[in-house]
Amino acid sequence: MWFATSDGLNKFDGYSFKVYKHNSEDPNSLKSNWIMSIYEDRSAVLWVTTDNGWLERFDREKDQFIHYELPSTARSMYEDTTGVFWIGTDDPGLLHFNRETGVFTTVWRGTGFRAIFEDRDGVLWAGNRDGWFGRYDRELDQFVKYEIGDWVEAIYEDRAGELWLGTAGGGLARFDRDSEETTHYRHDPDDLQSLGSDIVPAIYEDRSEILWIAAYRGGLNQFDRDLENFTRHQNNLADRYSLSDDLVMSVYQDRSGVLWIGTELGGLNKLSATGRNMGHFRSIPGDLNSLGNNAVTAMLEDHDGVFWIGTRGGLDRFDRSSGQWHHYRHDPNDPNSLIQNYIGAIYEDGDGLLWIGTGRGLERFNREDEQFIHYQVGIDSVYGMYQDRSGDFWVTAVDGLYKFDRDTNTFNLIAAAPFREGLFWSMWILEDPTGVLWIGTSGDGLGRYDPRMDKWQLYQHNPEEPESISDGNIESILEDRSGNLWIGTHGGLNRFDQETETFSYYRMKDGLPSDTIWGILEDQTGNLWLSTNQGLSKFDPLAESFTNYDVSDGLQSNQFSRGAYHQSFSGELFFGGVNGFNAFFPEQIVDNPYPPPVVITALSIFNEVVSTNLLSHERIELTHEDNFLSFDFATLDYNNPEQNQYAYKMEGVDEDWVYVGNRRHTDYPNLRPGNYIFRVIGSNSDGVWNEDGISVNIVIKSPFWETWWFRGILLLALSGVVFGAYRLRIRSVETRSRELEKQVEERTAELQQEVKQRLEVEEALRKSETEKAVVAERRRLARDLHDSVTQSIYSSTLLAEAGQRVVESGDIERTKSYLSRLGDITQQALKEMRLLVYELRPLALREVGLVEALKARLDAVERRAGVDARFIVETEPELPANVEEALYHIAQEALNNVLKHATPTIVEMRIRLQGEPPEQNVILEVVDDGKGFDPETLVDEGGLGLISMRERAEKLGGWIEIRSALGEGTVIKVKLPVGDPDGSTEVTEASQ
Secondary structure (H helix, E strand, O other): OEEEEOOEEEEEOOOOEEEEOEOOOOOOOEOOOOEEEEEEOOOOOEEEEEOOOEEEEEEOOOOEEEEEEOOOOEEEEEEOOOOOEEEEEOOOEEEEEEOOOOEEEEEEEOOOOOEEEEOOOOOEEEEOOOOEEEEEEOOOOEEEEEEOOOOEEEEEEOOOOOEEEEEEOOOEEEEEOOOOEEEEEOOOOOOOOOOOOOEOOEEEEOOOOOEEEEEEOOEEEEEEOOOOEEEEEOOOOOOOOOOOOOEEEEEEEOOOOOEEEEEOOOOEEEEOOOOEOOEEEOOOOOOOOOOOOOOEEEEEEOOOOOEEEEEOOEEEEEEOOOOEEEEEOOOOOOOOOOOOOOEEEEEEOOOOOEEEEEOOEEEEEEOOOOEEEEEOOOOOOEEEEEEOOOOOEEEEEOOEEEEEEOOOOEEEEOOOHHHHOOOOEEEEEEEOOOOOEEEEEEOOOEEEEEOOOOEEEEEOOOOOOOOOOOOOEEEEEEEOOOOOEEEEEOOEEEEEEOOOOEEEEEOHHHOOOOOOEEEEEEOOOOOEEEEEOOEEEEEEOOOOEEEEEOHHHOOOOOOEEEEEEEEOOOOOEEEEEOOEEEEEOHHHEOOOOOOOOEEEEEEEEOOEEEEEEEOOOEEEEEOOOOOOEEEEEEEOOOOOHHHOEEEEEEEOOOOOOEEEEOOOEEEEOOOOOEEEEEEEEEEOOOOOEEEEEEEEEEEEOOOHHHOHHHHHHHHHHHHHHHHHHHHHHHHHHHHHHHHHHHHHHHHHHHHHHHHHHHHHHHHHHHHHHHHHHHHHHHHHHHHHHHHHHHHHHHHHHHHHHHHHHHHHHOOHHHHHHHHHHHHHHHHHHHHHHHHHHHHHOOOOHHHHHHHHHHHHHHHHHHOOOOOEEEEEEOOOOOOOHHHHHHHHHHHHHHHHHHHHHHOOOEEEEEEEEEOOOOOOEEEEEEEEOOOOOOHHHOOOOOOOOHHHHHHHHHHOOOEEEEEEOOOOOEEEEEEEEOOOOOOOOOOOOOOO
């Protein structure tokens, strides 16, 4: 907002003023402090004229003025729809200004052109102090003049197309363009509804089509075009809310609806026009036709529509149809006057009788003779009254609940046990549809009284029970249209569930402006209106949301009073407090729907302002040293600037919006070089947000040592150094390599000689070992041949010789016996020879695997020996080499023993896996049906090879088990851990 004053040009952002003044040392400052007119053209260029004859154009980016010298003082400016810029001067008259060339051209000569205006039809009107006004004929390039007889100060066209003129002595004039006749509205000192003054410097029609007239010495006048009368808004020294000065010079409404009134001596006035028509009635000192006392304590509209107001200074009657007030006060000389001026409650019963509760008892007011009849109730102080559906009249007093006995004209205390224990304040009464009375107390909670059963129940606050009432001090009770019971307390708003007898409540943390609820009223849409210690609140029970209003919205104050609330028959709500009372229809309380403009008012670097009035999307480049930035911002809604809300975000720093309430400043220290976007959004005082807001682009340049070109140069230099060092190293390595090659050649020759000598030694050792192995194998074969085959052959030789002798003796039977034995011995010798042959030529175990090797053994030995050899493989195992080798040798030893000693007809070999890796084992069993033996009596001297078999098993972590009995065959069972099939099982010395 810009304001032209006699002491400079003022810029206002809703929070602070910046004043532009003349500075003799600054050629770009104003030429004079006295601003005569101000105008913004369609290009958003701001122009002002000064009293010493200068036209000034304000450069917003440079925050300075460009000067154009006028022929005299200019008092008006206007740009028409064709782009022509008009200036009204004292002399030579009306000028046309070419903004490109800076040249002035006189169009209409005259003195003191104070008004220029273009109507909706594109007709240009102008008026001067010669008593003329006129319209400009563009075709003829001249003005058609109309005489009015007074200086023309203002020209204005309203929405209806009426043309209005403000004059400097002839009052307000309406010009009929068809008849070319003028109607004047003048000041009449005997008519309070006439214009306040005949000097009219400004005219303005607001959004509500109210025509406002600035009347110099007559205040701000509101013109009713239907009744053709005026409502004056003037200065009243006793009313701090009145106009500051009656010398009104200008009127303007901003885009948010605020009406601004400029005065000559009283500064600037602001009238909020957000659609909240909260009528404010208060006591005006010296004016008997106003509220008698501002401390309102009780309110009531009676059946005649007369409004009664109780205060701390007496009882007032307000006839709203006539606008007349009447005051009733205690008169110590009049026994029929009020007994006391403090009014605690007002009530009208079913018979139309008016009852007044005071601090010294109960009063009944007789409207006919305007006298008060006194009743003594308890210990005097009366706070509430109620007549139930059956006609019984109840009174709440400081010491309890009373019932009126109409026969005796006395009040009887309803004595209930919970209330006899001590004094309490019985404050409020509500009757529900069942006839139950709900009693609000001051400290004892909520009381429920059933008059038919004469039964009391008390609901008190219990800190240990979260579903108890939130506070024991009850200030108001209301049953809404849905049957919900609402209780206002010092601990917030409570809702009582009568089925479960539990309370839920809302407090400041839920959106209430204060936890003290003085009054509750329900409007026609189901919203609850709450008067509190911190303003008025509207509660939506369905959404469970609060909308709060304070003194800036037109409230009498933020402090409301106990018992001072009422709803009229027409649905109008009344709330009283410490500065009078408010009256309004809820449906007329409309929030401000306009999202406000958002501006960044200043950018600071290290707390020093470097730029103001930043433009949206403006690009700002800074050095890496300018890394402590501060921003100031504002939303341009002037209804209640302190309630405007803000959020900002620095893209590149903040991940999300930072909501800061009404704070308008933020700092960003230690910003790294890079690109940033600073954004600000804001809301008006009713929470309507401008989501677009404003943003500026911030570029913080990197220091030269962090730039790509510097890093490129540095990389090239470093590469050169590295390459040079590399070349030096290569040369050194090459020289060293040549030396090493020579040393290697010499050493290689020496090593070759050593290797040759070693190979010769190793070959000799190999031959020696081979010879030793051959010798050892020969010795073993000789031993085996001697122990087995040689013995069998020797026995056969003896049997053959003995057989010859028996044959010669002719003993046939003995001969047969000898031959049979000879056959057995030779058969055994044949088996032993086959075993020796198989051992000399075994199948390569590593080539065919364990299973195939054992099959080959059974085919080559056992089956050829006439034994029924069976081989069962339950799971073909994949075993480490050392495990396969150990199993093969154990199986071979076991089969050898079977053939040598068991004389079997069947031998069966089984292989299977047991368990899962890594705990898996392999099981080998060799079973025969031979003659068996007693294991306990067996002494293994090496012939059976049992020791060798057991050692092989134990070295691989396994075991061997032998089960046998005479005549029942033998079972040899071996269990070995599988280990890693890839061969990771430790190779034991035995397997080696």
